Amino acid sequence: MRxxxxxxxxxxxxxxxxxxxxxxxxxxxxxxxxxxxxxxCCGQPMANSGFNAECAATExxxxxxxxGFDYVxxxxxxxxxxxxxxxxxxxxxxxxxxxxARTYELVEFLHDIQKVDAFxxxxxxxxxxxxxxxxxxxxxxHARPSELHEPxxxxxxxxxxxxxxxxxxxxxRPDECCGFGGTFSVFEEVVSTKMGYxxxxxxxxxxxxxxxxxxxxxxxxxxxxAERIGVPMKFIHIAQILNGESA
Amino acid sequence: xxxxxxxTGDASSMLHPELCxxxxxxxxxxxxxxxxxxxxxSKPMRSRPEPQPRGAxxxxxxxxxxxxxxxxFIAAPExxxxxxxxxxxxxxxRDREMRHIPEWEELRSLASAIKEHTLTHLDDYLDQFETxxxxxxxxxxxARDAAEHNRIxxxxxxxxxxxxxxxxxxxxxxxxxxxxxMASVGIExxxxxxxxxxQQLDKEDPSHVVVPAVHKLRTDVAKVFANTIGTTxxxxxxxxxxxxxxxxxxxxxLAADAGMTGANFVVAKTGTFVVCTNEGNADLSANVPKLxxxxxxIEKIIPRLxxxxxxxxxxxxxxxxxxxxxxxxHFRGPRAGGEMHVVLVDNGRSERLGLEEFWTSLKCIxxxxxxxxxxxxxxxxxxxxxxxxxGPIGLIIDPTFNARKYSNLPFASSLNGSCTNVCPVKINxxxxxxxxxxxxxxxxxxxxxxxxxxxxxxxxxSRPAAYRAAIASADVALAxxxxxxxxxxxxxxxxxxxxxxxxxxxxxxxxxANRGDRL
Numbered sequence: 001m002r003x004x005x006x007x008x009x010x011x012x013x014x015x016x017x018x019x020x021x022x023x024x025x026x027x028x029x030x031x032x033x034x035x036x037x038x039x040x041c042c043g044q045p046m047a048n049s050g051f052n053a054e055c056a057a058t059e060x061x062x063x064x065x066x067x068g069f070d071y072v073x074x075x076x077x078x079x080x081x082x083x084x085x086x087x088x089x090x091x092x093x094x095x096x097x098x099x100x101a102r103t104y105e106l107v108e109f110l111h112d113i114q115k116v117d118a119f120x121x122x123x124x125x126x127x128x129x130x131x132x133x134x135x136x137x138x139x140x141x142h143a144r145p146s147e148l149h150e151p152x153x154x155x156x157x158x159x160x161x162x163x164x165x166x167x168x169x170x171x172x173r174p175d176e177c178c179g180f181g182g183t184f185s186v187f188e189e190v191v192s193t194k195m196g197y198x199x200x201x202x203x204x205x206x207x208x209x210x211x212x213x214x215x216x217x218x219x220x221x222x223x224x225x226a227e228r229i230g231v232p233m234k235f236i237h238i239a240q241i242l243n244g245e246s247a
Numbered sequence: 248x249x250x251x252x253x254x255t256g257d258a259s260s261m262l263h264p265e266l267c268x269x270x271x272x273x274x275x276x277x278x279x280x281x282x283x284x285x286x287x288x289s290k291p292m293r294s295r296p297e298p299q300p301r302g303a304x305x306x307x308x309x310x311x312x313x314x315x316x317x318x319x320f321i322a323a324p325e326x327x328x329x330x331x332x333x334x335x336x337x338x339x340x341r342d343r344e345m346r347h348i349p350e351w352e353e354l355r356s357l358a359s360a361i362k363e364h365t366l367t368h369l370d371d372y373l374d375q376f377e378t379x380x381x382x383x384x385x386x387x388x389x390a391r392d393a394a395e396h397n398r399i400x401x402x403x404x405x406x407x408x409x410x411x412x413x414x415x416x417x418x419x420x421x422x423x424x425x426x427x428x429m430a431s432v433g434i435e436x437x438x439x440x441x442x443x444x445x446q447q448l449d450k451e452d453p454s455h456v457v458v459p460a461v462h463k464l465r466t467d468v469a470k471v472f473a474n475t476i477g478t479t480x481x482x483x484x485x486x487x488x489x490x491x492x493x494x495x496x497x498x499x500x501l502a503a504d505a506g507m508t509g510a511n512f513v514v515a516k517t518g519t520f521v522v523c524t525n526e527g528n529a530d531l532s533a534n535v536p537k538l539x540x541x542x543x544x545i546e547k548i549i550p551r552l553x554x555x556x557x558x559x560x561x562x563x564x565x566x567x568x569x570x571x572x573x574x575x576x577h578f579r580g581p582r583a584g585g586e587m588h589v590v591l592v593d594n595g596r597s598e599r600l601g602l603e604e605f606w607t608s609l610k611c612i613x614x615x616x617x618x619x620x621x622x623x624x625x626x627x628x629x630x631x632x633x634x635x636x637x638g639p640i641g642l643i644i645d646p647t648f649n650a651r652k653y654s655n656l657p658f659a660s661s662l663n664g665s666c667t668n669v670c671p672v673k674i675n676x677x678x679x680x681x682x683x684x685x686x687x688x689x690x691x692x693x694x695x696x697x698x699x700x701x702x703x704x705x706x707x708x709s710r711p712a713a714y715r716a717a718i719a720s721a722d723v724a725l726a727x728x729x730x731x732x733x734x735x736x737x738x739x740x741x742x743x744x745x746x747x748x749x750x751x752x753x754x755x756x757x758x759x760a761n762r763g764d765r766l
Contacts, residue, residue, distance in 0.1 A: 009708075009718075012755050014747040019757075019758075037759075038711040039711070040707075040708045040711055041708040041714075043705075046704055048684070050683075050685045050686075050688035051698070051701040051702075054702055054704070054705035055705060056705075057705060057709030058705060061708075134661065134662070134663035134665075145665070145668055146342065147342070147665055148668055149346060149348070149349075149352050173335070175665075176665075177661050177665070180661065181663070184660065185740065186739040187314065187658050188313075188623070188659055189314075189739045189743060190318040190743065191317050191321065191626050191627055193743035194327070195623075195661070196744060198331075224741075224744030225743075225744045227745040228744045
């Protein structure tokens with residue numbers, strides 16, 4: 001398959017390793033992975049603040065960059081959620097609809113499209129707490145959220161449990177929001193950081209060495225919170241574990 | 248690899264010490280029975296109780312600064328911790344009840360469908376109710392807005408020479424500023440719900456639609472009661488306080504000239520209405536005096552009694568994690584020698600019904616589940632919203648009352664969506680919060696600096712060359728990237744958390760160096 005690699009802005013700037021792991025991982029499955037060099041952002045920061053018209057040019061650029069691929073894959077749940085579910089500042093022509101429908105978050109792609117049954121190269125002998133970001137959990141439906149009376153499932157757990165040596169710990173509030181929330185993180189920075197302190201403390205009490213997530217934005221916030229209050233926690237994107245990074 | 252599918256937190260360990268009955272260990276009578284007399288169970292409170300943080304500063308029409316009030320709530324750690332844990336405990340109890348009902352999700356869909364049907368045939372069902380209620384001997388009044396509601400109730404009370412009124416908790420009367428109005432016309436109002444009575448005595452609004460004083464520690468209540476009903480200031484024993492309040496309020500209830508309730512549900516076909524409480528206080532309000540007035544929002548209506556069963560199964564489970572409210576009282580008509588009035592109130596509901604993106608907020612049954620689960624609400628306190636309705640449902644209802652005053656509220660959310668999932672009538676709360684942000688931008692109700700920053704971000708992000716130049720190196724990226732989210736020029740990100748570590752290179756430059764051949 002020919003895959004367009006979607007690297008969100010903050011991953012590009014602060015977490016290039018996450019982008020590299022995503023690229024490597026997709027190539028391990030034999031795909032032709034193309035990184036369109038003119039990509040910038042999906043428009044989510046403006047859209048989440050209510051400024052939809054201000055997203056139009058950014059969304060149009062996204063479509064120009066990612067048109068014509070079999071799939072567009074990005075290692076960030078909230079960005080993919082924006083593209084798929086809220087990306088409506090521009091006219092919804094056939095090309096736009098096509099790009100939106102073909103855009104997948106990495107875990108979804110590996111679980112639902114690639115249907116991976118093994119990661120023989122991966123070994124991660126650590127105790128990890130899984131952080132399902134709200135975008136992946138309640139919008140992209142990576143897993144059953146705790147509020148719903150539905151059968152349990154979890155795509156990230158399905159994938160991670162194929163990694164040798166990994167051990168999961170269960171925090172007391174497994175799917176409480178960590179407080180990132182995009183612009184919320186600065187608009188309500190006191191509440192946001194309190195939520196972050198509580199989140200990393202909950203994982204620490206459960207015995208996690210690492211918090212793993214499909215959303216680097218949550219991890220960036222949680223890491224900043226953990227460092228500020230002195231919680232000795234490490235953070236890693238799911239792509240890095242699945243690609244065989246062994247810490 | 249093992250992971251349990253359900254949260255396994257031990258309920259008692261989840262409780263804040265504030266909630267644990269440490270004072271229950273003593274004293275006991277020689278026979279081993281716990282002393283009933285409340286004073287006997289009292290314990291002195293700690294030496295220096297943390298003062299209660301107060302709510303948002305309200306200044307006319309100016310936008311409420313929820314973040315400022317929330318920061319003050321968090322700066323009172325005993326209050327914030329108790330509040331968060333007490334409400335999270337309600338959420339956990341709700342989850343346990345949910346798991347006992349195999350058809351839970353089906354019930355939610357049914358409840359939502361019944362409400363949507365009724366709301367789209369509202370005129371028919373209201374007519375039906377009015378006809379049946381009149382036939383049952385009930386006086387039915389219609390109020391267009393809060394002022395008309397207050398005038399109508401005042402008129403009824405004047406006709407009967409009423410000097411004192413007892414009432415059960417009703418968010419609608421909060422909407423109408425009813426107590427303040429009654430004070431202005433010299434009629435004494437006594438709230439009969441314990442939490443609401445505490446709030447009344449403290450001259451403070453309810454902070455939650457179901458548990459109105461949930462933001463208060465018992466030391467706060469001790470202080471309020473000491474100042475108002477003469478309890479011992481340093482005694483914060485809950486039994487003592489409850490007993491003292493009961494002793495102080497009962498005589499007022501027995502002597503009242505009229506009683507007032509709200510309603511949880513109105514049944515069109517039978518012309519009846521239903522009030523759910525746990526304290527039985529609505530029954531006191533309705534049944535002790537001869538005159539009973541019920542103030543009811545027009546969205547409370549459901550077609551038939553059989554539909555009530557769906558809501559009764561959902562209401563208390565969602566609200567408090569209990570299977571039923573202690574009292575589910577049906578009111579049909581006046582008692583012999585008595586009089587019953589129903590005031591059906593619009594107060595913005597018809598207008599809301601016409602808002603394409605927001606009309607389903609009228610499905611709300613005021614259970615408060617969205618507040619209990621909301622991580623922002625739990626850490627902010629309900630009074631931080633400075634509005635009648637706090638928490639997630641408030642974020643989407645309050646702007647319909649005043650888009651300028653409540654223009655900040657839809658931004659007081661991380662858009663995590665837990666509210667939508669617990670809502671028993673399936674209101675898409677988080678999507679409406681998102682839609683309100685767009686709406687407020689359209690109506691120019693957001694700060695100009697924010698707008699300028701968003702326009703600049705939109706321009707930068709749509710021009711790849713300019714964008715690349717702006718974040719050419721990691722150091723520069725660190726300086727520029729926060730501009731996507733920061734519009735006031737201060738490094739708000741780093742105030743209470745560390746900034747991300749600079750990377751040696753961007754992904755972009757790595758790709759250029761390592762995979763340049765694949766361009």
